[in-house]
Amino acid sequence: MIVPLKEAVADTCGGKAAALGALLRAGLPVPDGFVVPFAAYLAAVRDLDPGRFAGEPDDLDAARRTIEARTLHAAVIDALGRALDELGDPPVAVRSSAAKEDTGQASAAGQHDSFLAVHGAGEVARAVRACWASLFSPRAIAYRAASGHDDGPSGELLMAVIVQRHLDAEAAGVMFTPADPDDATRIEACWGLGPSVVEGKVTPDAYRVAEDGSVTRTVADKRRRLDRRGARLVVRDVPAADRNQPVLDDVTARRLAELGRRIAAVRGGPQDVEWAIAGGRTWVLQARPVTAAPPPPASPPGVRDATVAPAAALTGTPGSHGTVTGTARIVRGPGDFARVRPGDVLVCPFTDPAWTPLLRIAGGVVTEAGGVLSHAAIVAREHAIPAVLGIPNATGRLRDGTVVTVDGTAGTVTATNA
Template identity: 55%
Template sequence: MTVRLDDASPAHGGKAAALGALRRAGLPVPDGFVVPAAVAPRDLPGAVAAGSRDLARRAGGPADAPVAVRSSATDEDGAHASAAGQYDTVLGATGTDRVVAAVAACRASAAGPRATAYRAATAGAAPGTPGPGGLAVVVQRLVDARTAGVLFAGDGRVVVEASWGLGESVVQGAVDPDRWTVADGRVVERRTGSKRTRVDRSPGGTTTRAVPPSDAGRPSLDDDTVLRLAALGRRVADVRGGPQDVEWAVDDAGTIWLLQARPVTAALPEPAGHGESAGVLRGTGASGGRASGPARVVRGPDDFASVRPGDVLVCRETDPAWTPLFGVVAAVVTETGGLLSHAAIVARELRLPAVLGVPAATDVLRHAGTVAVDGDAGTVAPA
C-alpha cells in the first residue's frame, strides 16, 4: 500500500516522480515513501505504519522519527502549471496517528478553495473540480535545517534565495530572503535580506520565532555553499531535462539536501536597474508586466470581501490561502517575499504583475488611491 520513494513514477504525481528520479540519479534527496492515491482512508493507518517501519529499516532511527508530509498530485509540479503551495504540506509529524492525519489533510486540500481557484485560473477548470487522478502523498524524513530556501536553475544562471531554519519562511513569502546569482561558476550578485522570523521543528510540528538581530542582517549562507547549491541545481536541471525550481535545506553538519524539484513554468524577470524618482516605492520585480488600479490594503482573510476586480492587492505577505484573490486583482504588492516564493511563482504563471519586498507598503499605500505597478522595474508609483 506504499511505494518506496526510489520507485516512484509519474503515476504517483509530479512531486514523487521528480524526487524518485533524483534519488535514482544519486542526488541527495531524503529517503521516504509514497502513499498512492488509491489507498482507501480506512487503510491509511496500516499503510503509514508499514511504510514508516520500512523507512526506519533503510534510513536508521526510530519508526516515529519526524517526517515531512507533502502532496503529490498528478496536476502538480508539471511543465505548464506548478500548483506551488496550493496543496497542504505538514512538517514535523511524528507517530502513525499524526502522519495519518497529515496524509488526510494533504488529500483534503485538493478540494480546498485555493487549489480549486488555482485550477480554474490556470486550466479553465470549474471551481470545485478535483484534480485529475487523485492525490498521492510523499512522506520523507524531515531535515532539521540550519538554513533552507529555493533555487532557480536555468537560462545560464542560478538564483538562490535563503533564510534561517526550515524553508517555509522563504516559500510562504514570510521573510525578505537573502539572494545570490551565480553565473559562469562564480557569484555575480549578492543581496542580504532582513530575515526577521524563522520556522523550526518543535514537539507539536513547527514553531515560528524571531531571529536575533545579529543574525537577521547577516547572510544565511557563505559563497562556497552557494556555489555547491548552484552545482546541484544544474545537475537537477540536467536530470530533469530543463530549468527547475528546487527547494533545498542545509543541516547543522553542512550537508545539502534536495527536498523538491519542479519545472520552471514561467521565466524569472530580468534584473532591472533603479533610478531615483520622488514618490516611487521600490521592491523586487517578481512577476513582469504593468497594471494600474486602486490600492487595496488587505491585512488578512477578514479583508478579502473588500477586494474588487481591478484592485492592486497590497499586503504584508501572501500565503497560498490568498490564491483566490490572484484571479481578481490587477497586480500584487507585498512587504516581504522573494523571487522564488509560492506567491511569485503563481503570479508569473497568471501573468499578474507583482512587486515584492516593498518596505512598509501597507502603511504607505493605505490612502494612496490609484497606483501603477511595474513588475519589470520593481516599482510602485502614483498613477
C-alpha cells in the same frame, strides 16, 4: 499500498514524488522516504464520488471534512507503521504529490497542504488525509480554474502523499536553475526551515551565481526564523548579530548552483528547487520545472533610470512582469478578502498560497515581504499578474483607495492621486 520514494513514478505517485524518485536514482541527496500512492486515495474515497462536489463553498467544506474523517484501510495503517519503523520512527515531512502538480505547464506551487515535524503513525495518517482533502481547498480549486484545468471527471483528481525524514535545517531556501547556460542561477535563502521563504513570510537573501562562478548577493534583514521544537513548529527571533549576515558564503552558493546544474541535467530542463542545509550537508527537498521565470533584478536605487523609477515611486523587488494601474486595496488578512474588487491592486504584508482565489481577480500585487522565488510570486507570474515585492511598510505608505501603477518589471509602485 506503500511505494519506496526511490521507485516513485508520475503515473502512480504524482509529479513531485516522481521527480524526487528520479533524483534519488541519480544519486542526488534527497531525504529518505516513501509514498502513499494514488491507489490508497482512490480506495479511501471510492464510495464518496468526489465529482459530486460542485464547487460551492458548502460543498467543498463537506468534501474536506468527509475525507479528513475517513478511516484509512487497515493495510495502509499497517504499511505506514512498518515504513516509519524502517526509517527509525523519526519526525517526518508529509507532502502532497497530486496528479497535475509540479508539471511544466502548471506548478500548483503551495496549493495543496504539506506538514513538517509529524511524528508517529497516527499523526502521519492524519496528515495524509489532510493532504488528500486539500484537493478541495478553495485555493486549489481557484488555481485549477485560473490555470484552465477546471475539474473534470473525479478520476482526474488524484493525490499521492510523500513521507520523508524531517530535516532540522540551519538554512534553507529556493533555487531557480538557468534556462540558458549563460544565465545566472538565482538562489534565495533564510535561516531555519524553508517555509519562511516559499510562503513569502520573510524577505530572504538573494544570490546570483554566474556561469563563471562569480557571486553577487543582496543581504536582507532577516528578523524571524522557523524551527522545529519537538512536534511543533515555532517562529523565533533571529539573534541581532545574524539578522544582516549572509546566510550563504560564496563557496556554498557555488556548490548549490552546481547541484542545481546536476538536477537540471537529470530532469531535462530548468528547475525550481527547494533545498535545505542540515548538519552541514545540502539536501534537495523538491524539484519541479520552472513555469514562469522572474524578471531580472532591479538596478540599485542610486543608479536607476529616472524614466524607469520616478522620484515619487516606491521601489522593491521586481516579482512578476508587466504594468497595471488600479485601486490600491490594503489587505492584511482573510478578513479583508471581501473588500477586494476585480482589478484592485493587493497591498499586503505578504501573500501565502491561501490567497490564490484573490489572484483570480487582482490586477496587481504589492508586498512588504517575500522573494521572487516564493510560491505566491510564482503563481502571480503564471497568471501574468504584475507584482512588486519587499517594499517596507507598503501598507502604511499607500492609502486604501489610492490609484497606483505597479511596474512589476522595474520593481516600482507609483501613486497617481496621492
